[in-house]
Amino acid sequence: MIQKEKMIIKSVTNIALDTIEMVLENTFISKTAIPGQFLHASIEGHTLRRPISIADIDREKETVTILFKILGKGTEKLATYQAGMSFNVLGPSGNGFQIEDKQGTYLLIGGGIGVPPLYYLGKKLAEKQCQVISILGFQTKTNVFYEEKFRALGETFIVTNDGSYGETGFVTDIIERAGDFDSYFSCGPVPMLKAITKKLPTKPGLISLEERMGCGVGACMACVIPTNDGKSYQKICSDGPVFHAQEVSL
Amino acid sequence: MTNLAVHLPGLELKNPIMPASGCFGFGREYSTFYDLSKLGAVIMKAATGTERLGNPTPRVVETASGMLNAIGLQNPGVKNIIENEVPFLAAYDTSIIANIAGSTTTEYEAVARAFNETELVHAIELNISCPNVKEGGIQFGTDPAMAATVTEIVKNASNLPVYVKLSPNVTNIVEMAKAVEAAGADGLSMINTLTGMQMHLQSRKPLIANKTGGLSGPAIKPVAIRMIYEVRQHVNIPIIGMGGVTNAEDVLEFLLAGASAVAVGTANFSNPYICPEIIDALPATLERYGFDSVEEVIGKGIIPV
Ligand SMILES: Cc1cc2nc3c(=O)[nH]c(=O)nc-3n(C[C@H](O)[C@H](O)[C@H](O)COP(=O)(O)OP(=O)(O)OC[C@H]3O[C@@H](n4cnc5c(N)ncnc54)[C@H](O)[C@@H]3O)c2cc1C
Ligand SMILES: Cc1cc2nc3c(=O)[nH]c(=O)nc-3n(C[C@H](O)[C@H](O)[C@H](O)COP(=O)(O)O)c2cc1C
Numbered sequence A: 001m002i003q004k005e006k007m008i009i010k011s012v013t014n015i016a017l018d019t020i021e022m023v024l025e026n027t028f029i030s031k032t033a034i035p036g037q038f039l040h041a042s043i044e045g046h047t048l049r050r051p052i053s054i055a056d057i058d059r060e061k062e063t064v065t066i067l068f069k070i071l072g073k074g075t076e077k078l079a080t081y082q083a084g085m086s087f088n089v090l091g092p093s094g095n096g097f098q099i100e101d102k103q104g105t106y107l108l109i110g111g112g113i114g115v116p117p118l119y120y121l122g123k124k125l126a127e128k129q130c131q132v133i134s135i136l137g138f139q140t141k142t143n144v145f146y147e148e149k150f151r152a153l154g155e156t157f158i159v160t161n162d163g164s165y166g167e168t169g170f171v172t173d174i175i176e177r178a179g180d181f182d183s184y185f186s187c188g189p190v191p192m193l194k195a196i197t198k199k200l201p202t203k204p205g206l207i208s209l210e211e212r213m214g215c216g217v218g219a220c221m222a223c224v225i226p227t228n229d230g231k232s233y234q235k236i237c238s239d240g241p242v243f244h245a246q247e248v249s250l
Numbered sequence B: 001m002t003n004l005a006v007h008l009p010g011l012e013l014k015n016p017i018m019p020a021s022g023c024f025g026f027g028r029e030y031s032t033f034y035d036l037s038k039l040g041a042v043i044m045k046a047a048t049g050t051e052r053l054g055n056p057t058p059r060v061v062e063t064a065s066g067m068l069n070a071i072g073l074q075n076p077g078v079k080n081i082i083e084n085e086v087p088f089l090a091a092y093d094t095s096i097i098a099n100i101a102g103s104t105t106t107e108y109e110a111v112a113r114a115f116n117e118t119e120l121v122h123a124i125e126l127n128i129s130c131p132n133v134k135e136g137g138i139q140f141g142t143d144p145a146m147a148a149t150v151t152e153i154v155k156n157a158s159n160l161p162v163y164v165k166l167s168p169n170v171t172n173i174v175e176m177a178k179a180v181e182a183a184g185a186d187g188l189s190m191i192n193t194l195t196g197m198q199m200h201l202q203s204r205k206p207l208i209a210n211k212t213g214g215l216s217g218p219a220i221k222p223v224a225i226r227m228i229y230e231v232r233q234h235v236n237i238p239i240i241g242m243g244g245v246t247n248a249e250d251v252l253e254f255l256l257a258g259a260s261a262v263a264v265g266t267a268n269f270s271n272p273y274i275c276p277e278i279i280d281a282l283p284a285t286l287e288r289y290g291f292d293s294v295e296e297v298i299g300k301g302i303i304p305v
């Protein structure tokens, strides 16, 4: 269930170029959210809310971590908020990553600011004694974040497009080297998701998508993506943001 | 005790506040936030004769004090709405207003007839002003003769009161209002969105896939107030006002200019509780400005002639 909740900022940390980690205190969301769900954040002076994924949760401390990149006016403003301040969100929003209750080997493939939701997912999988392999792609060295945190969950490959750090190229160049796996989870830019679903046509996979939103609750039809048969639409805010890789037309 | 009730053709409203069409779906999502019986009425998302898939994305973009949208009337079609959505809303103690759209007068007629037969809908909001579809919609809303024709056809197709939703994208709104009043409209609803456009600097392309979209939110409120004031001078049928309402003071402004009830659209996106919050704030706001009831505010703006 989505509620309007007040998030109290506990810390604000610059973790990479134009990339902010914010730890937020809230009981309801920390108790109810699952990996892949997002917060629809109200930012002062803006008509529309901004969707930001849940990157981590600490149920004991009742905190929710978000990671965001400063891209435009809204995220620029959010980045000026300090510890002790608060803002309201609608959340936890959307359908997250459904993880089966069986052990196995799972591949996480993240691109840029699509990496955050995969961290909480990886943590949950690791808690269930699953094998986690991560491939994280960034444009360049200064964009890289959370490398150590992912390494703590399992084998991790970092790829930069310009080769300034880790492997050179795209996440899809590394998939063969990750070995065999049961299914994959991915979040990142659409061209990356397209390349991955094309490369892994027979593997079960869940992908998380982005679209500009109005309401964020499924009422306004702003955030749609065509289904694979081209006959209807799914709403990213409420049917998604996580979909079966073969269910939607990228 | 301040009295919030408003009596309009077909609508006995316990208060003048209702969510605007397209900003509230068919109420389901918002019913998880609060009891919809609190609302004066609910205006449903536009219904067309058959399912419409709408426009490509991006369909929305934020603007200064508002947003542009080009949803393109995505809806499951009138039959599906009557079977699956209307009964859900009918379980609440509120009035249901069906927003209807079409590409041809025949389509408008069929949709109006279908809603009439349900007996669960209290009024029709005739949408002749959607700026985001290639055919129908807006052209009915910018030509007075066509607006009158479609109004007459929809009136004849049903016994429900018809509120014609006017487009602000015209040079002479009064002419449009007079034409539909003469054609038998029971009320007016205004304003729909103003067409607009926004560019993306990196790609040099419009941000909305449809190129242009409809501007809504606080940015358009002064335009809405001006148009309602102008129309109020020349027609006698009641007006449901809308455009950028975000609080109870805004509601009073619309009432003073001549609206009899007020719809809230874009503000639902910023705050899903906006409608009940405005309803709760109305009594104190009315009192602060010296009123005991909503009805006594309607058209009471002191405007030099
Ligand atoms: C489900 C979901 C989860 C997301 N998770 C994260 C995350 O964890 N970290 C992160 O940094 N970013 C995330 N994003 C992207 C983030 O929402 C945008 O970067 C942000 O809205 C940009 O806002 P702005 O005001 O800075 O940019 P502006 O360009 O000024 O924004 C203008 C409007 O466009 C919308 N918009 C712009 N880019 C996007 C986009 N990529 N997706 C959706 N709406 C957009 C904004 O919300 C706003 O309404 C996510 C998006 C979605 C849909
Ligand atoms: C996302 C969105 C969808 C809309 N869909 C409809 C619609 O289906 N039919 C209609 O008559 N008006 C539609 N409108 C217009 C609103 O009902 C309203 O007239 C307008 O947005 C001005 O009010 P506001 O500033 O409070 O949003 C839509 C507006 C928005 C923002």
Ligand code: FES
Pocket (backbone or CB within 6 Å): A212, A213, A214, A215, A216, A217, A218, A219, A220, A221, A222, A223, A224, A235, A236, A237, A238
């Ligand atoms: S943003 Fe309104 S339906 Fe998804």
